[in-house]
Amino acid sequence: MVLVEKMGFPDVKGRNKISCCEWWTKRSKRVATLEFDRIRKSMSVIVREPTGHNQLLVKGSVESLLERSSHVQLADGSVVPLDEPCWQLMLSRHLEMSSKGLRCLGMAYKDELGEFSDYYSESHPAHKKLLDPSCYSTIESDLVFVGVVGLRDPPRGGVDKAIDDCRGAGIEVMVITGDNKSTAEAICRQIKLFSGNEDLTGRSFTGKEFMALSSTQQIEALSKHGGKVFSRAEPRHKQEIVRMLKEMGEVVAMTGDGVNDAPALKLADIGVAMGITGTEVAKEASDMVLADDNFGSIVSAVAEGRSIYNNMKAFIRYMISSNVGEVISIFLTAALGIPECLIPVQLLWVNLVTDGPPATALGFNPADVDIMQKPPRKIDDALINSWVLLRYLVIGSYVGIATVGIFVLWYTKGSFMGINLVGDGHTLVTLPQLRNWGECSTWSNFTVAPYAVGGGQMITFSNPCDYFTIGKVKAMTLSLSVLVAIEMFNSLNALSEDNSLVTMPPWRNPWLLVAMSVSLGLHCLILYVPFLADVFGVVPLNLNEWFLVILVSAPVILIDEVLKFVGRNRRLSGKKEKTA
Numbered sequence: 001m002v003l004v005e006k007m008g009f010p011d012v013k014g015r016n017k018i019s020c021c022e023w024w025t026k027r028s029k030r031v032a033t034l035e036f037d038r039i040r041k042s043m044s045v046i047v048r049e050p051t052g053h054n055q056l057l058v059k060g061s062v063e064s065l066l067e068r069s070s071h072v073q074l075a076d077g078s079v080v081p082l083d084e085p086c087w088q089l090m091l092s093r094h095l096e097m098s099s100k101g102l103r104c105l106g107m108a109y110k111d112e113l114g115e116f117s118d119y120y121s122e123s124h125p126a127h128k129k130l131l132d133p134s135c136y137s138t139i140e141s142d143l144v145f146v147g148v149v150g151l152r153d154p155p156r157g158g159v160d161k162a163i164d165d166c167r168g169a170g171i172e173v174m175v176i177t178g179d180n181k182s183t184a185e186a187i188c189r190q191i192k193l194f195s196g197n198e199d200l201t202g203r204s205f206t207g208k209e210f211m212a213l214s215s216t217q218q219i220e221a222l223s224k225h226g227g228k229v230f231s232r233a234e235p236r237h238k239q240e241i242v243r244m245l246k247e248m249g250e251v252v253a254m255t256g257d258g259v260n261d262a263p264a265l266k267l268a269d270i271g272v273a274m275g276i277t278g279t280e281v282a283k284e285a286s287d288m289v290l291a292d293d294n295f296g297s298i299v300s301a302v303a304e305g306r307s308i309y310n311n312m313k314a315f316i317r318y319m320i321s322s323n324v325g326e327v328i329s330i331f332l333t334a335a336l337g338i339p340e341c342l343i344p345v346q347l348l349w350v351n352l353v354t355d356g357p358p359a360t361a362l363g364f365n366p367a368d369v370d371i372m373q374k375p376p377r378k379i380d381d382a383l384i385n386s387w388v389l390l391r392y393l394v395i396g397s398y399v400g401i402a403t404v405g406i407f408v409l410w411y412t413k414g415s416f417m418g419i420n421l422v423g424d425g426h427t428l429v430t431l432p433q434l435r436n437w438g439e440c441s442t443w444s445n446f447t448v449a450p451y452a453v454g455g456g457q458m459i460t461f462s463n464p465c466d467y468f469t470i471g472k473v474k475a476m477t478l479s480l481s482v483l484v485a486i487e488m489f490n491s492l493n494a495l496s497e498d499n500s501l502v503t504m505p506p507w508r509n510p511w512l513l514v515a516m517s518v519s520l521g522l523h524c525l526i527l528y529v530p531f532l533a534d535v536f537g538v539v540p541l542n543l544n545e546w547f548l549v550i551l552v553s554a555p556v557i558l559i560d561e562v563l564k565f566v567g568r569n570r571r572l573s574g575k576k577e578k579t580a
Helices: 014-027 062-067 084-098 133-139 159-168 181-190 207-212 215-223 235-247 259-267 280-285 295-336 344-354 356-364 386-412 431-435 437-442 464-468 470-493 510-528 530-536 543-553 555-579
Strands: 002-005 029-037 042-048 054-060 069-073 079-081 103-110 143-152 174-176 204-206 228-231 253-256 270-274 288-290
Touching: 029 133, 054 062, 062 069, 062 084, 062 103, 062 143, 084 103, 084 143, 084 181, 159 295, 174 181, 174 235, 181 204, 181 228, 204 207, 207 228, 207 235, 215 235, 228 235, 235 253, 235 259, 253 259, 253 295, 259 270, 259 280, 270 280, 288 295, 295 344, 295 356, 295 386, 295 470, 344 356, 344 470, 344 510, 344 530, 356 470, 356 510, 386 431, 386 470, 386 543, 386 555, 431 437, 437 464, 464 470, 470 510, 470 543, 470 555, 510 530, 543 555
Parallel strands: 002 143, 069 143, 174 228, 204 228, 253 270, 270 288
Antiparallel strands: 029 042, 042 054, 054 103, 069 079, 103 143
Protein backbone atom coordinates (compact mmCIF):
# COMPACT_ATOMS: atom_id res chain seq x y z
CA MET A 1 0.00 0.00 0.00
CA VAL A 2 1.38 3.41 -1.01
CA LEU A 3 0.33 6.80 0.40
CA VAL A 4 0.88 9.71 -1.96
CA GLU A 5 0.24 13.22 -0.63
CA LYS A 6 -1.32 15.28 -3.40
CA MET A 7 0.24 18.39 -1.93
CA GLY A 8 3.68 17.28 -3.22
CA PHE A 9 6.80 15.44 -2.17
CA PRO A 10 8.97 17.67 0.01
CA ASP A 11 11.84 15.15 0.10
CA VAL A 12 12.08 14.70 -3.67
CA LYS A 13 13.62 17.26 -5.98
CA GLY A 14 11.40 18.39 -8.87
CA ARG A 15 14.21 17.58 -11.30
CA ASN A 16 14.32 13.98 -10.08
CA LYS A 17 10.58 13.60 -10.60
CA ILE A 18 10.86 14.82 -14.19
CA SER A 19 13.81 12.48 -14.83
CA CYS A 20 11.78 9.58 -13.43
CA CYS A 21 8.91 10.28 -15.83
CA GLU A 22 11.33 10.55 -18.76
CA TRP A 23 12.94 7.26 -17.79
CA TRP A 24 9.58 5.44 -17.85
CA THR A 25 8.61 7.09 -21.14
CA LYS A 26 11.82 5.90 -22.79
CA ARG A 27 11.58 2.44 -21.27
CA SER A 28 7.96 1.64 -22.15
CA LYS A 29 6.35 2.99 -25.29
CA ARG A 30 2.57 3.37 -25.18
CA VAL A 31 0.94 1.81 -28.22
CA ALA A 32 -2.76 1.90 -27.24
CA THR A 33 -5.14 3.43 -24.66
CA LEU A 34 -8.36 1.92 -23.30
CA GLU A 35 -10.23 5.01 -22.11
CA PHE A 36 -12.03 5.24 -18.79
CA ASP A 37 -15.75 4.55 -18.51
CA ARG A 38 -18.11 4.39 -15.54
CA ILE A 39 -19.18 0.84 -16.18
CA ARG A 40 -15.83 -0.83 -15.54
CA LYS A 41 -14.47 2.18 -13.54
CA SER A 42 -10.95 1.85 -14.89
CA MET A 43 -8.64 2.81 -17.75
CA SER A 44 -5.52 1.13 -19.10
CA VAL A 45 -2.70 1.39 -21.60
CA ILE A 46 -0.87 -1.20 -23.69
CA VAL A 47 2.87 -0.53 -23.58
CA ARG A 48 5.77 -2.10 -25.52
CA GLU A 49 8.43 -3.35 -23.07
CA PRO A 50 12.18 -3.31 -23.90
CA THR A 51 11.91 -7.10 -24.35
CA GLY A 52 9.61 -6.49 -27.34
CA HIS A 53 6.52 -7.89 -25.60
CA ASN A 54 3.39 -5.89 -24.81
CA GLN A 55 2.05 -5.37 -21.30
CA LEU A 56 -1.31 -4.04 -20.10
CA LEU A 57 -1.14 -1.49 -17.25
CA VAL A 58 -4.44 -0.79 -15.50
CA LYS A 59 -5.63 1.75 -12.89
CA GLY A 60 -9.10 2.30 -11.49
CA SER A 61 -11.56 1.54 -8.72
CA VAL A 62 -10.06 -0.87 -6.20
CA GLU A 63 -13.21 -2.99 -5.97
CA SER A 64 -13.55 -3.14 -9.75
CA LEU A 65 -9.93 -4.23 -10.30
CA LEU A 66 -10.09 -6.86 -7.56
CA GLU A 67 -13.14 -8.40 -9.22
CA ARG A 68 -11.16 -8.76 -12.47
CA SER A 69 -7.91 -9.94 -10.87
CA SER A 70 -6.88 -13.58 -10.51
CA HIS A 71 -3.45 -13.03 -8.91
CA VAL A 72 -1.72 -10.56 -6.62
CA GLN A 73 1.91 -9.49 -6.62
CA LEU A 74 3.58 -9.53 -3.20
CA ALA A 75 6.22 -7.16 -1.88
CA ASP A 76 9.07 -9.53 -2.88
CA GLY A 77 7.87 -9.54 -6.49
CA SER A 78 6.35 -13.03 -6.39
CA VAL A 79 2.88 -13.59 -7.85
CA VAL A 80 0.33 -15.74 -5.98
CA PRO A 81 -3.34 -16.60 -6.66
CA LEU A 82 -5.87 -14.13 -5.25
CA ASP A 83 -7.78 -16.37 -2.83
CA GLU A 84 -10.56 -15.41 -0.42
CA PRO A 85 -8.36 -14.59 2.62
CA CYS A 86 -6.13 -12.43 0.44
CA TRP A 87 -9.21 -10.77 -1.06
CA GLN A 88 -10.58 -9.91 2.37
CA LEU A 89 -7.19 -8.60 3.51
CA MET A 90 -6.99 -6.30 0.50
CA LEU A 91 -10.52 -4.98 1.09
CA SER A 92 -9.82 -4.36 4.77
CA ARG A 93 -6.64 -2.41 3.96
CA HIS A 94 -8.58 -0.48 1.33
CA LEU A 95 -11.29 0.35 3.86
CA GLU A 96 -8.64 1.43 6.36
CA MET A 97 -7.11 3.85 3.86
CA SER A 98 -10.39 5.23 2.54
CA SER A 99 -11.74 5.77 6.05
CA LYS A 100 -8.86 8.23 6.56
CA GLY A 101 -10.16 10.34 3.71
CA LEU A 102 -7.76 9.00 1.07
CA ARG A 103 -8.92 8.65 -2.51
CA CYS A 104 -7.79 5.16 -3.35
CA LEU A 105 -6.69 4.08 -6.83
CA GLY A 106 -6.05 0.41 -7.60
CA MET A 107 -3.12 -0.71 -9.80
CA ALA A 108 -2.84 -3.93 -11.82
CA TYR A 109 -1.13 -5.36 -14.90
CA LYS A 110 -1.41 -8.21 -17.36
CA ASP A 111 1.40 -9.90 -19.30
CA GLU A 112 -0.50 -12.47 -21.35
CA LEU A 113 -2.38 -10.33 -23.84
CA GLY A 114 -3.16 -12.97 -26.46
CA GLU A 115 -3.88 -11.32 -29.81
CA PHE A 116 -2.68 -7.99 -28.41
CA SER A 117 0.73 -9.35 -27.36
CA ASP A 118 2.25 -8.05 -30.60
CA TYR A 119 -0.08 -5.09 -31.20
CA TYR A 120 1.83 -2.21 -32.71
CA SER A 121 -0.43 0.14 -34.71
CA GLU A 122 -3.85 0.72 -36.27
CA SER A 123 -2.99 -1.68 -39.07
CA HIS A 124 -2.93 -4.63 -36.64
CA PRO A 125 -5.80 -7.14 -37.14
CA ALA A 126 -6.99 -6.72 -33.53
CA HIS A 127 -7.25 -2.93 -33.76
CA LYS A 128 -11.04 -3.02 -34.33
CA LYS A 129 -11.55 -4.40 -30.81
CA LEU A 130 -9.82 -1.35 -29.36
CA LEU A 131 -12.45 0.81 -31.04
CA ASP A 132 -15.28 -1.01 -29.23
CA PRO A 133 -15.52 -0.05 -25.49
CA SER A 134 -17.65 -3.16 -24.84
CA CYS A 135 -14.53 -5.26 -25.35
CA TYR A 136 -12.46 -3.42 -22.75
CA SER A 137 -13.74 -5.46 -19.77
CA THR A 138 -12.68 -8.67 -21.50
CA ILE A 139 -9.21 -7.31 -22.26
CA GLU A 140 -8.90 -6.07 -18.66
CA SER A 141 -9.51 -9.50 -17.11
CA ASP A 142 -7.31 -12.09 -15.40
CA LEU A 143 -5.20 -9.24 -14.00
CA VAL A 144 -2.35 -9.28 -11.50
CA PHE A 145 -3.25 -6.88 -8.72
CA VAL A 146 -0.29 -4.78 -7.56
CA GLY A 147 -1.57 -2.44 -4.85
CA VAL A 148 -3.39 0.74 -3.97
CA VAL A 149 -2.31 4.35 -4.20
CA GLY A 150 -3.93 6.66 -1.63
CA LEU A 151 -4.20 10.30 -2.72
CA ARG A 152 -4.91 12.88 -0.09
CA ASP A 153 -6.77 15.96 -1.31
CA PRO A 154 -7.10 18.10 1.84
CA PRO A 155 -10.33 20.12 2.12
CA ARG A 156 -9.89 23.80 1.34
CA GLY A 157 -9.59 25.95 4.44
CA GLY A 158 -12.82 27.54 5.57
CA VAL A 159 -15.13 24.86 4.15
CA ASP A 160 -16.20 23.75 7.65
CA LYS A 161 -17.03 27.38 8.52
CA ALA A 162 -19.01 27.76 5.28
CA ILE A 163 -20.99 24.59 6.02
CA ASP A 164 -21.70 25.82 9.54
CA ASP A 165 -22.98 29.11 8.05
CA CYS A 166 -25.24 27.13 5.72
CA ARG A 167 -26.58 25.15 8.65
CA GLY A 168 -27.40 28.38 10.52
CA ALA A 169 -29.06 29.81 7.41
CA GLY A 170 -31.34 26.78 7.03
CA ILE A 171 -29.54 25.54 3.90
CA GLU A 172 -29.20 21.77 3.67
CA VAL A 173 -25.82 20.63 2.31
CA MET A 174 -25.60 17.33 0.42
CA VAL A 175 -22.43 15.82 -1.01
CA ILE A 176 -22.73 13.79 -4.22
CA THR A 177 -19.47 12.19 -5.33
CA GLY A 178 -18.03 9.36 -7.32
CA ASP A 179 -15.63 8.46 -4.51
CA ASN A 180 -15.73 5.31 -2.44
CA LYS A 181 -18.35 5.35 0.32
CA SER A 182 -15.93 5.25 3.26
CA THR A 183 -13.72 7.91 1.63
CA ALA A 184 -16.70 10.19 1.09
CA GLU A 185 -17.88 9.71 4.69
CA ALA A 186 -14.40 10.43 6.08
CA ILE A 187 -14.08 13.63 4.04
CA CYS A 188 -17.56 14.73 5.13
CA ARG A 189 -16.49 14.28 8.75
CA GLN A 190 -13.36 16.34 8.09
CA ILE A 191 -15.39 19.25 6.73
CA LYS A 192 -17.79 18.98 9.71
CA LEU A 193 -20.78 17.99 7.60
CA PHE A 194 -21.11 15.16 10.13
CA SER A 195 -19.81 15.03 13.68
CA GLY A 196 -17.03 12.58 14.51
CA ASN A 197 -19.19 9.83 16.01
CA GLU A 198 -22.50 10.55 14.25
CA ASP A 199 -24.42 7.52 13.05
CA LEU A 200 -24.73 7.83 9.27
CA THR A 201 -27.55 5.34 8.87
CA GLY A 202 -30.08 6.97 6.56
CA ARG A 203 -27.62 9.76 5.73
CA SER A 204 -24.99 7.99 3.63
CA PHE A 205 -25.86 6.02 0.49
CA THR A 206 -24.14 4.84 -2.62
CA GLY A 207 -25.91 5.82 -5.81
CA LYS A 208 -27.14 2.23 -6.33
CA GLU A 209 -28.34 1.91 -2.72
CA PHE A 210 -30.39 5.08 -2.99
CA MET A 211 -31.91 4.13 -6.34
CA ALA A 212 -32.88 0.73 -4.90
CA LEU A 213 -35.11 2.39 -2.28
CA SER A 214 -38.80 2.92 -2.88
CA SER A 215 -39.93 6.42 -3.84
CA THR A 216 -41.41 6.89 -0.34
CA GLN A 217 -38.13 5.91 1.31
CA GLN A 218 -36.17 8.17 -1.04
CA ILE A 219 -38.34 11.18 -0.18
CA GLU A 220 -38.08 10.34 3.52
CA ALA A 221 -34.27 10.17 3.29
CA LEU A 222 -34.04 13.48 1.41
CA SER A 223 -36.46 15.16 3.86
CA LYS A 224 -34.32 14.43 6.91
CA HIS A 225 -32.69 17.51 8.41
CA GLY A 226 -28.93 17.54 8.41
CA GLY A 227 -26.17 16.65 5.97
CA LYS A 228 -26.30 13.75 3.54
CA VAL A 229 -23.70 12.10 1.31
CA PHE A 230 -24.18 10.05 -1.86
CA SER A 231 -21.08 8.15 -3.00
CA ARG A 232 -20.24 6.21 -6.15
CA ALA A 233 -22.82 8.40 -7.85
CA GLU A 234 -23.29 8.28 -11.60
CA PRO A 235 -24.62 11.18 -13.72
CA ARG A 236 -28.12 9.73 -13.75
CA HIS A 237 -28.07 9.44 -9.96
CA LYS A 238 -27.16 13.12 -9.58
CA GLN A 239 -29.86 14.13 -12.03
CA GLU A 240 -32.48 12.01 -10.26
CA ILE A 241 -31.63 13.43 -6.82
CA VAL A 242 -31.92 17.00 -8.14
CA ARG A 243 -35.24 16.18 -9.83
CA MET A 244 -36.68 14.70 -6.63
CA LEU A 245 -35.59 17.68 -4.51
CA LYS A 246 -37.26 20.09 -6.95
CA GLU A 247 -40.47 18.03 -6.89
CA MET A 248 -40.39 18.31 -3.08
CA GLY A 249 -40.52 22.10 -3.47
CA GLU A 250 -36.89 22.77 -2.62
CA VAL A 251 -34.74 25.39 -4.36
CA VAL A 252 -31.73 23.39 -5.52
CA ALA A 253 -28.22 24.68 -6.17
CA MET A 254 -25.87 22.11 -7.72
CA THR A 255 -22.10 22.42 -8.02
CA GLY A 256 -19.92 20.50 -10.46
CA ASP A 257 -16.91 20.66 -12.71
CA GLY A 258 -17.04 17.70 -15.09
CA VAL A 259 -18.90 16.77 -18.26
CA ASN A 260 -20.84 14.16 -16.30
CA ASP A 261 -22.20 16.90 -13.98
CA ALA A 262 -23.73 18.90 -16.86
CA PRO A 263 -27.21 17.23 -16.84
CA ALA A 264 -27.68 17.85 -13.11
CA LEU A 265 -26.29 21.39 -13.38
CA LYS A 266 -28.77 22.15 -16.15
CA LEU A 267 -31.70 20.68 -14.21
CA ALA A 268 -30.96 22.48 -10.92
CA ASP A 269 -32.52 25.84 -10.12
CA ILE A 270 -29.00 27.26 -9.84
CA GLY A 271 -26.15 25.41 -11.54
CA VAL A 272 -22.72 26.40 -10.19
CA ALA A 273 -19.63 25.42 -12.18
CA MET A 274 -15.99 25.65 -11.15
CA GLY A 275 -14.19 28.40 -13.07
CA ILE A 276 -10.67 27.01 -12.66
CA THR A 277 -11.05 23.23 -12.85
CA GLY A 278 -14.45 23.12 -14.56
CA THR A 279 -14.94 21.93 -18.12
CA GLU A 280 -16.47 24.17 -20.76
CA VAL A 281 -19.50 21.85 -20.91
CA ALA A 282 -20.11 22.31 -17.17
CA LYS A 283 -19.73 26.10 -17.45
CA GLU A 284 -22.18 26.29 -20.36
CA ALA A 285 -24.76 24.23 -18.46
CA SER A 286 -24.49 26.40 -15.32
CA ASP A 287 -26.06 29.65 -14.21
CA MET A 288 -23.05 30.76 -12.20
CA VAL A 289 -19.30 30.14 -12.48
CA LEU A 290 -17.04 30.38 -9.43
CA ALA A 291 -13.85 32.26 -10.24
CA ASP A 292 -12.00 30.76 -7.25
CA ASP A 293 -13.57 27.25 -7.05
CA ASN A 294 -14.30 27.93 -3.38
CA PHE A 295 -17.43 26.61 -1.70
CA GLY A 296 -17.24 29.55 0.71
CA SER A 297 -17.86 31.88 -2.23
CA ILE A 298 -21.29 30.28 -2.71
CA VAL A 299 -22.15 31.00 0.92
CA SER A 300 -20.95 34.59 0.50
CA ALA A 301 -23.13 34.89 -2.61
CA VAL A 302 -26.15 33.66 -0.62
CA ALA A 303 -25.51 36.29 2.05
CA GLU A 304 -25.10 38.99 -0.63
CA GLY A 305 -28.30 37.89 -2.37
CA ARG A 306 -30.23 38.04 0.89
CA SER A 307 -28.81 41.49 1.57
CA ILE A 308 -29.86 42.77 -1.87
CA TYR A 309 -33.37 41.37 -1.37
CA ASN A 310 -33.60 42.99 2.07
CA ASN A 311 -32.45 46.34 0.66
CA MET A 312 -35.11 46.13 -2.02
CA LYS A 313 -37.71 45.49 0.68
CA ALA A 314 -36.30 48.37 2.75
CA PHE A 315 -36.76 50.75 -0.18
CA ILE A 316 -40.34 49.55 -0.72
CA ARG A 317 -41.08 49.67 3.01
CA TYR A 318 -39.83 53.25 3.30
CA MET A 319 -41.59 54.56 0.21
CA ILE A 320 -44.94 52.85 0.83
CA SER A 321 -45.17 53.73 4.52
CA SER A 322 -44.25 57.36 3.73
CA ASN A 323 -46.73 57.61 0.86
CA VAL A 324 -49.44 55.93 2.93
CA GLY A 325 -48.83 58.63 5.55
CA GLU A 326 -49.28 61.38 2.98
CA VAL A 327 -52.50 59.83 1.70
CA ILE A 328 -53.85 59.45 5.23
CA SER A 329 -53.02 63.08 6.04
CA ILE A 330 -55.04 64.22 3.02
CA PHE A 331 -57.88 61.86 3.95
CA LEU A 332 -57.94 63.05 7.57
CA THR A 333 -58.02 66.68 6.48
CA ALA A 334 -61.07 66.00 4.32
CA ALA A 335 -62.74 63.77 6.93
CA LEU A 336 -62.32 66.33 9.73
CA GLY A 337 -63.33 69.23 7.52
CA ILE A 338 -60.30 71.33 8.50
CA PRO A 339 -58.27 73.50 6.08
CA GLU A 340 -55.73 71.70 3.89
CA CYS A 341 -52.55 71.24 5.90
CA LEU A 342 -50.42 70.61 2.79
CA ILE A 343 -50.70 72.12 -0.66
CA PRO A 344 -49.87 70.19 -3.88
CA VAL A 345 -46.47 71.84 -4.47
CA GLN A 346 -45.36 70.84 -0.97
CA LEU A 347 -46.41 67.20 -1.48
CA LEU A 348 -44.56 67.11 -4.81
CA TRP A 349 -41.44 68.57 -3.18
CA VAL A 350 -41.51 65.91 -0.45
CA ASN A 351 -42.08 63.03 -2.90
CA LEU A 352 -39.63 64.03 -5.61
CA VAL A 353 -36.82 65.73 -3.68
CA THR A 354 -36.91 65.21 0.09
CA ASP A 355 -37.66 61.44 -0.02
CA GLY A 356 -35.27 60.72 -2.89
CA PRO A 357 -31.82 60.76 -1.17
CA PRO A 358 -32.78 58.50 1.81
CA ALA A 359 -34.61 56.06 -0.46
CA THR A 360 -31.53 55.81 -2.70
CA ALA A 361 -29.17 55.44 0.28
CA LEU A 362 -31.16 52.47 1.58
CA GLY A 363 -29.76 50.50 -1.37
CA PHE A 364 -26.36 50.71 0.37
CA ASN A 365 -27.56 49.11 3.60
CA PRO A 366 -25.05 46.54 4.92
CA ALA A 367 -26.26 43.01 5.53
CA ASP A 368 -28.11 42.38 8.78
CA VAL A 369 -25.90 41.00 11.52
CA ASP A 370 -28.06 37.86 11.58
CA ILE A 371 -28.49 37.57 7.80
CA MET A 372 -27.20 33.98 7.82
CA GLN A 373 -29.20 32.93 10.88
CA LYS A 374 -32.55 33.41 9.18
CA PRO A 375 -34.31 30.56 7.38
CA PRO A 376 -34.51 30.81 3.59
CA ARG A 377 -37.71 32.24 2.20
CA LYS A 378 -39.96 29.98 0.18
CA ILE A 379 -40.01 30.34 -3.59
CA ASP A 380 -43.68 31.41 -3.47
CA ASP A 381 -43.34 33.86 -0.57
CA ALA A 382 -45.03 37.19 -1.24
CA LEU A 383 -42.92 40.33 -1.26
CA ILE A 384 -45.54 42.00 0.94
CA ASN A 385 -47.36 39.63 3.30
CA SER A 386 -50.14 40.47 5.76
CA TRP A 387 -47.74 41.30 8.60
CA VAL A 388 -45.63 43.62 6.43
CA LEU A 389 -48.77 45.31 5.12
CA LEU A 390 -49.99 45.86 8.69
CA ARG A 391 -46.65 47.49 9.52
CA TYR A 392 -46.96 49.79 6.50
CA LEU A 393 -50.43 50.83 7.64
CA VAL A 394 -49.44 51.38 11.29
CA ILE A 395 -46.42 53.54 10.41
CA GLY A 396 -48.33 55.31 7.62
CA SER A 397 -51.19 56.04 9.99
CA TYR A 398 -48.88 57.66 12.50
CA VAL A 399 -47.27 59.75 9.75
CA GLY A 400 -50.68 61.00 8.67
CA ILE A 401 -51.96 61.60 12.22
CA ALA A 402 -48.81 63.46 13.26
CA THR A 403 -48.86 65.64 10.13
CA VAL A 404 -52.49 66.65 10.65
CA GLY A 405 -52.22 66.62 14.44
CA ILE A 406 -49.63 69.38 14.69
CA PHE A 407 -51.74 71.49 12.34
CA VAL A 408 -54.74 71.10 14.69
CA LEU A 409 -52.56 71.69 17.79
CA TRP A 410 -51.31 75.02 16.48
CA TYR A 411 -54.84 76.28 15.98
CA THR A 412 -56.45 74.88 19.14
CA LYS A 413 -53.83 74.51 21.92
CA GLY A 414 -51.74 77.10 23.72
CA SER A 415 -49.13 74.58 24.82
CA PHE A 416 -48.16 70.96 24.25
CA MET A 417 -46.03 68.94 26.70
CA GLY A 418 -44.69 72.14 28.22
CA ILE A 419 -43.92 73.78 24.86
CA ASN A 420 -45.52 77.21 24.35
CA LEU A 421 -47.40 77.28 21.02
CA VAL A 422 -48.66 80.86 21.15
CA GLY A 423 -45.35 82.65 21.42
CA ASP A 424 -45.99 84.19 18.01
CA GLY A 425 -49.24 85.72 19.27
CA HIS A 426 -51.67 83.80 17.03
CA THR A 427 -55.33 83.44 18.01
CA LEU A 428 -56.62 80.11 19.33
CA VAL A 429 -59.89 78.58 18.14
CA THR A 430 -61.88 75.58 19.27
CA LEU A 431 -61.85 72.29 17.38
CA PRO A 432 -65.52 72.69 16.31
CA GLN A 433 -64.69 76.13 14.94
CA LEU A 434 -61.70 74.71 13.04
CA ARG A 435 -63.85 71.92 11.60
CA ASN A 436 -66.47 74.45 10.48
CA TRP A 437 -64.08 77.16 9.36
CA GLY A 438 -66.04 77.68 6.16
CA GLU A 439 -68.88 79.17 8.23
CA CYS A 440 -66.68 81.71 10.00
CA SER A 441 -68.50 84.63 8.30
CA THR A 442 -71.60 83.78 10.35
CA TRP A 443 -69.76 83.76 13.69
CA SER A 444 -70.51 86.71 15.92
CA ASN A 445 -67.75 88.60 17.71
CA PHE A 446 -65.00 86.52 15.96
CA THR A 447 -61.79 88.53 15.76
CA VAL A 448 -58.25 87.46 14.90
CA ALA A 449 -55.09 89.18 16.13
CA PRO A 450 -52.03 89.55 13.88
CA TYR A 451 -49.19 87.12 14.61
CA ALA A 452 -45.46 87.17 13.94
CA VAL A 453 -43.49 84.92 11.64
CA GLY A 454 -39.73 84.69 11.14
CA GLY A 455 -37.73 87.77 10.22
CA GLY A 456 -40.00 90.14 12.15
CA GLN A 457 -42.79 89.84 9.57
CA MET A 458 -46.36 90.15 10.85
CA ILE A 459 -49.42 88.58 9.27
CA THR A 460 -52.53 90.74 9.59
CA PHE A 461 -56.10 90.04 8.54
CA SER A 462 -58.68 92.41 7.10
CA ASN A 463 -61.18 89.57 7.11
CA PRO A 464 -61.15 87.15 10.11
CA CYS A 465 -61.96 84.22 7.80
CA ASP A 466 -58.59 84.71 6.09
CA TYR A 467 -57.08 83.23 9.27
CA PHE A 468 -57.93 79.77 7.87
CA THR A 469 -56.46 80.41 4.41
CA ILE A 470 -53.71 83.03 4.36
CA GLY A 471 -53.21 82.70 8.10
CA LYS A 472 -52.55 78.95 8.05
CA VAL A 473 -49.02 79.44 6.68
CA LYS A 474 -47.33 78.77 10.06
CA ALA A 475 -49.48 75.71 10.79
CA MET A 476 -48.86 74.44 7.25
CA THR A 477 -45.09 74.92 7.70
CA LEU A 478 -45.21 72.89 10.91
CA SER A 479 -47.13 70.10 9.14
CA LEU A 480 -44.64 70.03 6.25
CA SER A 481 -41.69 70.02 8.67
CA VAL A 482 -43.20 67.17 10.67
CA LEU A 483 -43.77 65.19 7.45
CA VAL A 484 -40.14 65.69 6.38
CA ALA A 485 -38.70 64.94 9.84
CA ILE A 486 -40.88 61.89 10.39
CA GLU A 487 -39.82 60.45 7.04
CA MET A 488 -36.16 60.97 7.95
CA PHE A 489 -36.72 59.01 11.16
CA ASN A 490 -38.66 56.42 9.19
CA SER A 491 -35.64 55.92 6.92
CA LEU A 492 -33.69 54.86 10.02
CA ASN A 493 -36.40 52.27 10.69
CA ALA A 494 -35.81 50.88 7.20
CA LEU A 495 -32.17 49.99 7.97
CA SER A 496 -33.37 46.51 8.96
CA GLU A 497 -36.69 44.75 8.71
CA ASP A 498 -36.46 43.05 12.12
CA ASN A 499 -33.32 44.21 13.92
CA SER A 500 -33.47 47.04 16.43
CA LEU A 501 -31.51 50.25 15.92
CA VAL A 502 -29.49 49.15 18.95
CA THR A 503 -28.29 46.11 16.97
CA MET A 504 -28.21 47.89 13.61
CA PRO A 505 -27.17 51.49 14.46
CA PRO A 506 -27.56 54.26 11.87
CA TRP A 507 -23.79 54.64 11.33
CA ARG A 508 -23.69 51.15 9.80
CA ASN A 509 -24.88 52.95 6.65
CA PRO A 510 -23.07 56.32 6.54
CA TRP A 511 -24.63 57.04 3.13
CA LEU A 512 -28.04 57.17 4.78
CA LEU A 513 -26.83 59.74 7.29
CA VAL A 514 -25.46 61.85 4.43
CA ALA A 515 -28.75 61.49 2.53
CA MET A 516 -30.75 62.55 5.59
CA SER A 517 -28.53 65.60 5.96
CA VAL A 518 -29.08 66.49 2.30
CA SER A 519 -32.87 66.14 2.64
CA LEU A 520 -33.03 68.23 5.80
CA GLY A 521 -30.73 70.78 4.17
CA LEU A 522 -33.07 71.06 1.19
CA HIS A 523 -36.01 71.51 3.54
CA CYS A 524 -34.21 74.28 5.45
CA LEU A 525 -33.38 75.88 2.11
CA ILE A 526 -37.04 76.40 1.24
CA LEU A 527 -37.78 77.62 4.78
CA TYR A 528 -35.06 80.23 5.12
CA VAL A 529 -34.60 81.51 1.55
CA PRO A 530 -37.37 84.14 1.14
CA PHE A 531 -37.90 83.55 -2.58
CA LEU A 532 -38.30 79.77 -2.13
CA ALA A 533 -40.43 80.27 0.99
CA ASP A 534 -42.89 82.33 -1.07
CA VAL A 535 -42.98 79.67 -3.80
CA PHE A 536 -43.70 76.83 -1.37
CA GLY A 537 -45.97 78.81 0.96
CA VAL A 538 -43.89 78.36 4.13
CA VAL A 539 -42.27 80.57 6.78
CA PRO A 540 -39.14 80.15 8.95
CA LEU A 541 -39.38 78.23 12.21
CA ASN A 542 -37.67 79.14 15.49
CA LEU A 543 -35.83 76.70 17.79
CA ASN A 544 -38.88 76.21 20.00
CA GLU A 545 -40.95 75.20 16.99
CA TRP A 546 -38.24 72.88 15.72
CA PHE A 547 -38.18 71.18 19.11
CA LEU A 548 -41.95 70.64 18.77
CA VAL A 549 -41.44 69.14 15.29
CA ILE A 550 -38.83 66.67 16.59
CA LEU A 551 -41.00 65.79 19.60
CA VAL A 552 -43.97 64.91 17.37
CA SER A 553 -41.86 63.07 14.76
CA ALA A 554 -39.53 60.92 16.90
CA PRO A 555 -42.17 58.45 18.21
CA VAL A 556 -42.26 56.80 14.79
CA ILE A 557 -38.99 55.12 15.79
CA LEU A 558 -40.48 53.77 19.02
CA ILE A 559 -43.56 52.48 17.19
CA ASP A 560 -41.46 50.62 14.64
CA GLU A 561 -39.17 49.24 17.37
CA VAL A 562 -42.25 47.67 18.99
CA LEU A 563 -43.36 46.25 15.63
CA LYS A 564 -39.87 44.83 15.04
CA PHE A 565 -39.92 43.22 18.48
CA VAL A 566 -43.26 41.57 17.69
CA GLY A 567 -41.92 40.47 14.30
CA ARG A 568 -38.84 38.85 15.87
CA ASN A 569 -41.01 36.96 18.35
CA ARG A 570 -43.30 35.75 15.55
CA ARG A 571 -40.31 34.48 13.60
CA LEU A 572 -38.81 32.69 16.60
CA SER A 573 -42.16 31.11 17.45
CA GLY A 574 -42.54 29.87 13.88
CA LYS A 575 -39.00 28.47 13.93
CA LYS A 576 -39.64 26.60 17.19
CA GLU A 577 -42.89 25.12 15.86
CA LYS A 578 -41.13 23.98 12.68
CA THR A 579 -38.31 22.38 14.71
CA ALA A 580 -40.79 20.65 17.01
